[in-house]
Amino acid sequence: MSTGVNLKELAAELKLSPSTVSRALNDSYEISEETKKKVVSMAEKLNYQPNPFARSLRENKSKTIAVIMPERMSSFFSKVIDGIEEVTHQHGYHLLIYSTHEDVEREKKIVNLLMNGRADAIVMSVSSQTSDISHLARLHERGFPLIFFDRICESIPTTKFITNDYESAYDGTKHLIQQGCRKIGFLMLSKELSITRERYRGYLDALKAAGLAPTPSLQLTCAHEEEKNIEAIRDLLLSEDRPDGLVSSVEKLALATYHAVKKTDIKIPEDLKIISFFSNLSIAGLLTPSLTTITQPAFNIGEECAKLLIKKLTKPRQPDLPNQVISIPSKITIRASTLVEY
Amino acid sequence: MSTGVNLKELAAELKLSPSTVSRALNDSYEISEETKKKVVSMAEKLNYQPNPFARSLRENKSKTIAVIMPERMSSFFSKVIDGIEEVTHQHGYHLLIYSTHEDVEREKKIVNLLMNGRADAIVMSVSSQTSDISHLARLHERGFPLIFFDRICESIPTTKFITNDYESAYDGTKHLIQQGCRKIGFLMLSKELSITRERYRGYLDALKAAGLAPTPSLQLTCAHEEEKNIEAIRDLLLSEDRPDGLVSSVEKLALATYHAVKKTDIKIPEDLKIISFFSNLSIAGLLTPSLTTITQPAFNIGEECAKLLIKKLTKPRQPDLPNQVISIPSKITIRASTLVEY
């Protein structure tokens, strides 16, 4: 656990003062090129590594960004984080990553833990239980850099990155209608979520545009436990007024639907067509039948979040993060699960 | 960005010295119960949050653990991290998470970044390219707490958590033989990896025990790019001496195999039976046909790693992490992909 040499020892070795060595390593104009060379080479020789905490304490920044997401076992969130890491890593930033497991109490706890400056910024997607957002509002009011993606808080005036939820859901629903569906259901997580609201709007408007009346019994709000979701979907599929098409607003509910279908005689796409927001493309093609997907630009969303934050954190006098919603379009890939039978 | 009150301000408010306040908050025996009450209540009132960097600088520990893994889009690694987070979170530890993307240069860079004490410990799974382990050896020689899981470094004398790779592969291969396979192939990532070595041994020994000769042409070493893997597997499946059974040592290669099979006339399980190490149980059941899996106790592995580390980091005078390999058994779940046709 012996941390190597520190600045003072390095300075002693060079017969220079710590301040000079510090400046030399930070490439200050006050130091001659000659001594810079000497200092740098000696630092490498002794493998000097500056203590990050001393530096953070002094500079009041941590070179660390926190990411808070509702669940880890999700290709979407994994890809977003890959995108974030791609750009933050290039700038020497580290990533603290937290999963709330869709638990708002845990989310609050994490946010409170981060209020002491351990991270320079937070980029997050709220839990499905989050309706009271006071913990997030407080964070933002303190001037703490906060960015949302996907599951956003509209009421907090900062930058949010989403996909074109409304249009994608609209187009996806329209696609089902064009494929002959007339009784189209909608699968969602909590109605509190920004994404379900927007996607639901798109779904409803597409129905309306086609002159179809929405049926409340076909709209299913699911919970966290996979088994229960499968049962609920199965019940829906076996109900009297069962759907001939489904729009799933999240990946996990599409998978739950496939599980539910397996337990019945229902055939996709003959009896039921389904389209879903879905990020795991490799899996989508392997399902039977392959799944028509609305693919969010997950990696790209992560990159954009990180780019904005890096700009805010590294440039000298940056304004606050602008209060705007930036939408990066999804892409619909039509596969067998919505193709009409011949 | 205004960090709230600090210790000095809190002390001034209470008309006490900072040292007394610090001791009171840390529940020191030197402070009377009466003033402890006062201090704690005032701290809550002013929402005092101790500066983590000042504390880390003084105490020389960061309350942070780093996790390094080869890829993020993997249900196995996601579950391991869930397990780690579950126990570290309870002890107030934070998680820095890094993905090497199977790139050993990136792995080295990350390890070097962590040598300055930013994390109190590292738990990692090495990249498939890692053959030179000098960066890891150096870390361990410095006394830095280091734990491996799954893809381990045998030669570094610390604690490693794995599953019973040899036995699982042996049993899995034996299962294929019992189901009638005679030409069993093996899919692997780099031969450098501990897991492929062990699983390969199990595979070979099971063949030998059944009196079957191993065929080198049936043993495929895959790369990082999914497309190429699919092509390579397809070529294998269409070759003259094609396998009637496959043992896949990692999840992604089983998925690649399903993709490859889709491009051919081959039927699973009639023409080809397949078993794979696989963590995404939900998906395994949805594949067509459903996939026989060897499921590693991913969450449990993460928990055990974290428990050991927490013990090492929080108890006062702990010995070094013992040089041992701890194996937590996998579970084989037989599904349709290995069932004999009738």
Added chain:
DNA sequence: AGGCGTTTCGCAAACGTTTCCGTATTTTAA
């Protein structure tokens, strides 16, 4: 009453940086 131990608290150093300021030396300008 005086000594001694216990309780309770304050002072100041320390952790390893960065940076404000001062200063000695050299260069430039008049």
Added chain:
DNA sequence: TTAAAATACGGAAACGTTTGCGAAACGCCT
């Protein structure tokens, strides 16, 4: 030739904690 300016570096404070040490105040016993 001299004053001013530029260059190159050192001393010391500061960031916010924790903790070793010292020192009051108090009670207790003999």
